[in-house]
Amino acid sequence: GAVVSQHPSWVICKSGTSVKIECRSLDFQATTMFWYRQFPKQSLMLMATSNEGSKATYEQGVEKDKFLINHASLTLSTLTVTSAHPEDSSFYICSAVKTGTTEAFFGQGTRLTVV
Amino acid sequence: GENVEQHPSTLSVQEGDSAVIKCTYSDSASNYFPWYKQELGKGPQLIIDIRSNVGEKKDQRIAVTLNKTAKHFSLHITETQPEDSAVYFCAASMGGAQKLVFGQGTRLTINP
Numbered sequence: 532g533a534v535v536s537q538h539p540s541w542v543i544c545k546s547g548t549s550v551k552i553e554c555r556s557l558d559f560q561a562t563t564m565f566w567y568r569q570f571p572k573q574s575l576m577l578m579a580t581s582n583e584g585s586k587a588t589y590e591q592g593v594e595k596d597k598f599l600i601n602h603a604s605l606t607l608s609t610l611t612v613t614s615a616h617p618e619d620s621s622f623y624i625c626s627a628v629k630t631g632t633t634e635a636f637f638g639q640g641t642r643l644t645v646v
Numbered sequence: 647g648e649n650v651e652q653h654p655s656t657l658s659v660q661e662g663d664s665a666v667i668k669c670t671y672s673d674s675a676s677n678y679f680p681w682y683k684q685e686l687g688k689g690p691q692l693i694i695d696i697r698s699n700v701g702e703k704k705d706q707r708i709a710v711t712l713n714k715t716a717k718h719f720s721l722h723i724t725e726t727q728p729e730d731s732a733v734y735f736c737a738a739s740m741g742g743a744q745k746l747v748f749g750q751g752t753r754l755t756i757n758p
Contacts, residue, residue, distance in 0.1 A: 537689070564746070574735060574748045575690070624689050628744070633678065635746065637689035 534558055535627045537638035542613055544645055551611045553640045560605040561627035565635070566598075569622040581608045584613030605630065615645040648673040652749025660757050665726055667752045669736035670718040676738040679719045680746070681710060684733045693734075694721070721746050726756045 534557040544550045560582050563579055567575040579600050580588040585634050587600035597619075599611040608627075612619055626635040649672040659665045671679075677698040682690035690734055694717065696703045696710045703710050707726075712719040733753050737746040 535689075565745075572751075574750050575746075577747075580745065581698065598706060626689075626746075632693075633744070634692070634740070635680075637682070640687070640689045642687070 533629060533634070533636045535625065535636045535638040537623075537625055537641050537643060540639060541642040545645070546616055546645055547614055548614045549565070549611055550615055550643060551609055552623055552625075552643070554608045554610070554627065554638050556606045556627040556629075556636070559627075560630045561608075562605060562630045563625045563628045564602060564608040566567045566600060566608075566610050567622060567624045569587075569640075571622075575624060577636070578610075612643065615643070617645045619643065648676055648738055648740070648747040650736060650747050650749040652736050652752060653746075654752060655750060656753045656755070658755045658757060659726055661726055661728060663726055664721045665721075665722045665754055665756075666732070667734055667736070668718060668755070669720070669738075669740040669749045670716075671747075672717065673738070673740070674714075674717065675740050678739045678741065680710060680737050681708075681711070682719045682735045682737065683749075684735060690735060728756050728758055730754060731756045 534556045536555045538553045566578045578593045581600045581602040583602045589595045602608040614629040624640045652669045684690045684725045698720035707724045709722040733751045736749040739746045
């Protein structure tokens with residue numbers, strides 16, 4: 532149990548286009564989900580907190596208009612990277628907190644390459 | 647805000663030996679300290695966690711200790727096996743899994 536699935540696992544897109552990444556909790560409900568970014572051989576940096584039915588809370592320095600987050604249901608949050616540029620290339624990871632608990636479960640990550 | 651420092655950045659041990667990874671945190675209000683294992687190209691996997699009302703927790707070959715006074719916590723892996731090779735991250739937060747702040751990571755290599 533407690534599986535979080537991200538889709539796609541990897542994506543290559545052209546500069547200037549947008550790409551959407553999905554994060555689904557497959558067997559539990561998650562009122563809160565988190566989006567992280569990880570550069571090669573570095574740690575995870577929190578980008579934003581996504582709460583079901585409300586606006587996401589972004590960390591300092593993260594552009595909310597560039598990284599659009601939608602959490603429309605208790606099992607799905609999406610991250611859309613708009614007008615992607617090569618510097619947006621990174622590993623994006625989501626985590627979902629099982630409603631009523633304090634445990635977070637991570638997705639397998641999405642490797643985004645912008646060319 | 648919270649700051650988590652993790653050492654060492656790389657660790658190489660012989661199979662069967664023990665491995666210890668240490669983390670320090672800055673905010674005394676932090677009360678939840680999980681450890682994650684991340685394999686190449688995958689997301690982090692929770693391996694053990696500890697809360698501030700406990701000093702030590704063990705799960706088979708893995709144990710975590712917490713010293714609230716000194717604000718540091720450690721991961722101990724005994725009888726290491728090749729499949730323990732991975733990057734390990736510690737983290738801290740003030741409310742369960744809310745807003746985890748991660749350490750820099752430790753690349754653990756188990757030599758056969």
